Amino acid sequence: MSLWASTSQTIGPFFSIGLNRLKQDNLVGEGVSGERVTIAGHMLDGDGKPVPDGLVETWQANAHGKYAHPEDDQDKSLEAGFKGYGRVMTDDQGKFQFTTIKPGQAPAPDGKTQAPHIAVSVFARGLERRLVTRIYFPDEPSNSSDFALNLVESGRRETLIAKKIADKSGALEWNIILQGPGETVFFDCGL
Amino acid sequence: MAKIAGYRRPYVGTQPNHLHPSYVSSLKRAPAKPLIYLPHTLSEVTGPLFGKESVDVKASDLTRQHSGPPLGERIVVSGRVIDEDGRPVRDTLVEIWQANAAGRYLHKRDQHNAPLDPNFTGSGHTLTDSDGRYRFVTIRPGEYPWGNHHNAWRPAHIHFSLFGPAFATRLITQMFFPGDPLIPFDPIFNCTADEKARNRLISLFDWETTIPSQALGYRFDIVLSGREATPMEK
Numbered sequence: 008m009s010l011w012a013s014t015s016q017t018i019g020p021f022f023s024i025g026l027n028r029l030k031q032d033n034l035v036g037e038g039v040s041g042e043r044v045t046i047a048g049h050m051l052d053g054d055g056k057p058v059p060d061g062l063v064e065t066w067q068a069n070a071h072g073k074y075a076h077p078e079d080d081q082d083k084s085l086e087a088g089f090k091g092y093g094r095v096m097t098d099d100q101g102k103f104q105f106t107t108i109k110p111g112q113a114p115a116p117d118g119k120t121q122a123p124h125i126a127v128s129v130f131a132r133g134l135e136r137r138l139v140t141r142i143y144f145p146d147e148p149s150n151s152s153d154f155a156l157n158l159v160e161s162g163r164r165e166t167l168i169a170k171k172i173a174d175k176s177g178a179l180e181w182n183i184i185l186q187g188p189g190e191t192v193f194f195d196c197g198l
Numbered sequence: 199m200a201k202i203a204g205y206r207r208p209y210v211g212t213q214p215n216h217l218h219p220s221y222v223s224s225l226k227r228a229p230a231k232p233l234i235y236l237p238h239t240l241s242e243v244t245g246p247l248f249g250k251e252s253v254d255v256k257a258s259d260l261t262r263q264h265s266g267p268p269l270g271e272r273i274v275v276s277g278r279v280i281d282e283d284g285r286p287v288r289d290t291l292v293e294i295w296q297a298n299a300a301g302r303y304l305h306k307r308d309q310h311n312a313p314l315d316p317n318f319t320g321s322g323h324t325l326t327d328s329d330g331r332y333r334f335v336t337i338r339p340g341e342y343p344w345g346n347h348h349n350a351w352r353p354a355h356i357h358f359s360l361f362g363p364a365f366a367t368r369l370i371t372q373m374f375f376p377g378d379p380l381i382p383f384d385p386i387f388n389c390t391a392d393e394k395a396r397n398r399l400i401s402l403f404d405w406e407t408t409i410p411s412q413a414l415g416y417r418f419d420i421v422l423s424g425r426e427a428t429p430m431e432k
Binding site for chain 1: 202204205206207208211212213214215216218220221223224225226227228229230231233234235236237238239240241242243244245246247248252280281283284293294295297303304305307308319320321322323338357359364365366367368369370372373386387389390394395396398399420421422423424
């Protein structure tokens with residue numbers, strides 16, 4: 008038996024009614040170890056205009072590279088206060104922001120490890136399906152050998168790598184450009 | 199951990215393209231560059247899980263969230279969440295939101311001149327049971343005008359958000375009502391090429407879940423991506 012997965016439809020402009028309850032803009036629960044970072048950015052459309060009705064969901068491993076999920080059978084420690092899930096909405100200026108810890112290295116399909124990254128789902132009015140992308144980290148030596156980054160032409164890889172904000176420790180900037188010059192790399196992840 | 203069984207990719211035509219010109223909001227928001235195929239890794243076959251601790255059991259009845267009953271026609275919306283192999287997706291979070299009976303959302307950006315209902319928020323959630331079943335009591339949402347084109351009206355619909363077992367199974371969709379004359383004209387509904395896939399977004403009127411003298415029943419089953427049979431060697 009093989010059914011078809013249900014058809015995706017846009018989240019529309021009014022999703023906060025149903026989705027604000029599980030907003031999560033601080034993933035650093037009690038007892039969670041790791042390097043704390045605050046990631047902020049803007050979601051912009053093809054005209055460079057802010058997207059005020061966007062939703063950004065994130066999923067990541069803890070500082071040891073372990074996911075809070077039963078399919079992660081790595082022998083690595085997992086703090087009870089770490090879930091790895093984030094959900095933030097853009098404001099009227101298209102801005103979103105969340106605080107988390109830099110994840111560790113999770114396994115790659117080739118038997119190596121992946122560079123630290125955060126898996127991201129982007130939803131908005133106008134998007135009938137989510138867009139899937141990733142956030143990588145600046146000054147991270149393992150980026151150069153990361154299998155997913157290496158699927159991307161070199162000129163576009165930088166759209167996936169957050170930038171340090173000069174005078175603020177732990178502050179990173181990462182923008183979502185839906186279309187046009189500087190368009191963020193989006194992955195085909197299935198649905 | 200070298201090999202990971204990924205989740206299946208959609209059949210051609212069963213999911214909307216990002217760019218669909220008749221849905222005007224997609225014009226400036228759909229990516230212009232092709233998506234890059236990402237093999238599933240541990241990052242995609244894991245995902246957030248929400249258990250009983252994150253659920254308010256009262257939240258599945260949207261007609262009892264205020265001091266009085268909301269205006270409108272009371273309905274029961276229920277169904278099963280299964281995967282592409284027909285297996286139940288257990289204990290998974292289902293979040294819904296909708297307009298009130300007059301076609302107005304409780305949202306600052308909804309400027310439709312229909313009245314708000316002080317007894318209706320339009321937000322609900324629940325967990326599926328061990329058989330993948332879910333059930334909501336709510337009111338039938340109204341149709342409402344929108345700015346996509348001249349005299350554009352959305353068919354009545356309820357928004358559904360599901361996680362499933364993995365990042366790769368995340369789904370947000372909309373449920374429509376059978377017999378709604380606006381459905382064939384709705385650019386959002388029509389974004390999907392395959393007619394059969396599209397029509398599965400229309401719920402079925404259901405005597406079995408209709409409560410005598412109380413509420414009509416509508417059935418809406420949801421299918422999430424299934425698992426690849428064997429791990430892929432990459």
